[in-house]
Amino acid sequence: MGDEIRRNMALFPIGIVMKLTDLTARQIRYYEQHELIVPARTAGNQRLFSFNDVERLLEIKSLIEKGVNIAGIKQVMNPVSKESEEATVITEQTESKRRELSDMQLHRLLKQQLLEKRPGRASMIQGQLSRFYSNKP
């Protein structure tokens, strides 16, 4: 299951995630305060988000747009808390389906970002994306 480690590998700083999700840093940090996401931290205390974090953020975003509040989102989404292996087992099948779908959405989104942004320089997420797509266990 090396796919899981890549999916949960902390790769991008908040700036990249802002562009990927169209959320403000304020919102992203706010959601973290409410434990909707738990990004990793660098030695310098900088947040580092994984693909899973980005997916969660996109999910949170759509729910917010549907008028759901933090409390409601906490119920809809499986709690982050301690590495809950139990919750993952119960939803095994639906989870894999959900991931396939969000993967397609995420890849479409990333490709879109790569193409339309800054016609001049190569966006810095390219390097980080390559880190994700390469070195497969």
Added chain:
DNA sequence: TTTCTGACA
């Protein structure tokens, strides 16, 4: 330059 925490309109 980017990100971080805390605080206030």
Added chain:
DNA sequence: TGTCAGTA
């Protein structure tokens, strides 16, 4: 949520 301050 937006935004400003003062840092790392």
